[in-house]
Amino acid sequence: MKSVAILGSTGTIGRNTLDVIRRHPGEFRVAALAAGANSRLLAEQVREFRPRIVSLDRPEDAASFRRGIGIRGLKVLAGLEGAVEIGGGPESTVVVSAITGIAGLRPTLAAVRAGKIVALANKESMVVAGSLLRKAAAASGAVIVPVDSEHSGVFQCLTGGNRPHVKKVILTASGGPFFKTPLREFRTKSVAEALAHPRWRMGRKVTVDSATLMNKGLELIEARALFDLEPGELGILIHPQSIVHALVELCDGSILAQLSPTDMRFPIQYALTYPGRRESGLPPLDLAAAGPLEFHEVELRRYPLLALALRALKEGGSLPVALNAANEVAVEAFLSGRIGFLGITDVLHAALDRHIRASVLDLDDIFDIDRRTRERTARIIQRKE
Ligand SMILES: NC(=O)c1ccc[n+]([C@@H]2O[C@H](COP(=O)([O-])OP(=O)(O)OC[C@H]3O[C@@H](n4cnc5c(N)ncnc54)[C@H](OP(=O)(O)O)[C@@H]3O)[C@@H](O)[C@H]2O)c1
Structure with a gap:
């Protein structure tokens, strides 16, 4: 039996992971769960899956959870330290990394340093x-198996010795809710409209990133690091049906594609069973019923944040760190109604125009750039209010 820890068990990926585990009794044991603030759902998960360790973000939530749960021997931890202990602890051999944002970095790094199989959904860490995560994995023997559907698709296409022959890796993008929206209407797009993704049910932050296509930009940077590719070896195609997740072009002109239904339980299950495979019990893809599969070039003028992310992909260094930080702050401001949809773009441009390139050698550098960019972005938002 594989013992699994889930960082972010109460989120969309966390809940889907538990559903995959529920469907495979006898294959997996839930060893530990880390949540943010949703103690009610965490309590339900604890009663069903009986982990030995859990954690909540705030110490006061953890204290009242400990008092209320009434399960003897359950260890209840709190804060970043709790999530790091769950990521790196000896109870699990597989860690699903599904906390949103840079908050997931230290717990993910702990899992990688402990040599585990790390099912990585938290793209912001990558x-x-x-390079830090890859070096740590090389030193510890950890295997990072991507959960993002596109990267899982690439990963699956690259099994079987194809890596040396890769010419280009193409990630697909649904285009989000505004793929066909006239540009003049973007200014008035509401939070509810940005959250109405046509294909995927996801957490709020990643859904907004999908509407701006920043998500695809982050995914390109993630793919560069995961698969050790040059920016010129990466591409994107809009594919509104979200059935083909990735395309890998080989030197002889063959293109391998990975297809599966639009359901995150497929890539999650692949990461959990890796390097093996199991029956999923989920409805299979019916290509005849799916209808035509379309592919379109991306119109960059519709997605200025993607253009910004492409710059960060090429420049590397501290720019991806600053891009991620400014984006996390701006998306949060949009979700809480402080700026409009196009305000996200304005804020990011202003924040990154003032970014001074710095070298990124270690975790301290990353958190320093992250903190300074967050402060600058918060000031820019304040001035706009
Ligand atoms: N959803 C998808 O289909 C999808 C696909 C590909 C990649 N991803 C990536 O997977 C990650 C998670 O996405 P999601 O859609 O599952 O997001 P989500 O639904 O918003 O869930 C986020 C999870 O992280 C927890 N969390 C947030 N801050 C935390 C903190 N400081 N400490 C501990 N836990 C914390 C949340 O806890 P509470 O809810 O208890 O506060 C929740 O369990 C993101 O990086 C996203 O880009 C998601």
Whole structure:
């Protein structure tokens, strides 16, 4: 039996992971769960899956959870330290990294340093600390198996010795809710409209990133780090049906594609069973019923944040860290109604125009750039209010 720890168990990826585990009794044991603030859902998960360790972000939530849960022997931890202990602790051999944002970096790094199989959904970690995570994995023997559907698709296409023959890796993008929206209407787009993704049910931050296509930009930076590719070896195609997740072009002109239904339980299950495979019990893809599959070039003028992310992909260094930090702050401001949809773009441009390139050698550098960019972005938002 594989013992699994989930960082972000109460989120969309966390809940889907538990559903995959529920469907495979006898294959997986839930060893530990880390949540943010949703103690009610965490309590339900604890009663069903009986982990030995859990954590909540705030110490006061952890204290009242400990008093209320009434399960003897359950260790209840708190804060970043709790999540790091769950990521790196000896109870699990597989860690699903599904906390949103840079908050997931230290717990993910702990799992990588402990040599585990790390099922990585938290793309922001790879964006800001890709080379650090890869070095740590090489030193510890950890295997990072991507959960993002596009990267899982690439990963699956690259099994079987294809890596040396890769010419280009293409990630697909649904285009988000505004793929066909006239540009003049972008200014008035509401939070509810940005959250109405046509294909995927996801957490709020990643859904807004999908509407601006920043998500695809972050994914390109993630792919560069995960698969050791040059920016010129990466591309994107808009594919509104979200059935083909990735395309890998080989030197002889063959293109391998990975297809699966639009359901995150497929890539999650692949990461959990890696290097093996199991029946999923989920409805299979019916290509005849799916209808035509379309592919379109990306119109960059519709997605200025993607253009910004492409710059960060090429420049590397501290720019991806600053891009991620400014984006996290701006998206949060949009979700809380402080700026409009196009305000996200304005704020990011202003924040990154003032970014001074710095070298990124270690975790301290990353958190320093992250903190300074967040402060600058918060000031820019304040001035706009
Ligand atoms: N959803 C998808 O289909 C999808 C696909 C590909 C990649 N991803 C990536 O996977 C990650 C998670 O996405 P999601 O859609 O699952 O997001 P989500 O639904 O918003 O869930 C985020 C999870 O992180 C927890 N969390 C947030 N801050 C925390 C903190 N400081 N300490 C501990 N836990 C914390 C939340 O806890 P509470 O809810 O308890 O506060 C929740 O469990 C993101 O990086 C996203 O880009 C998601």
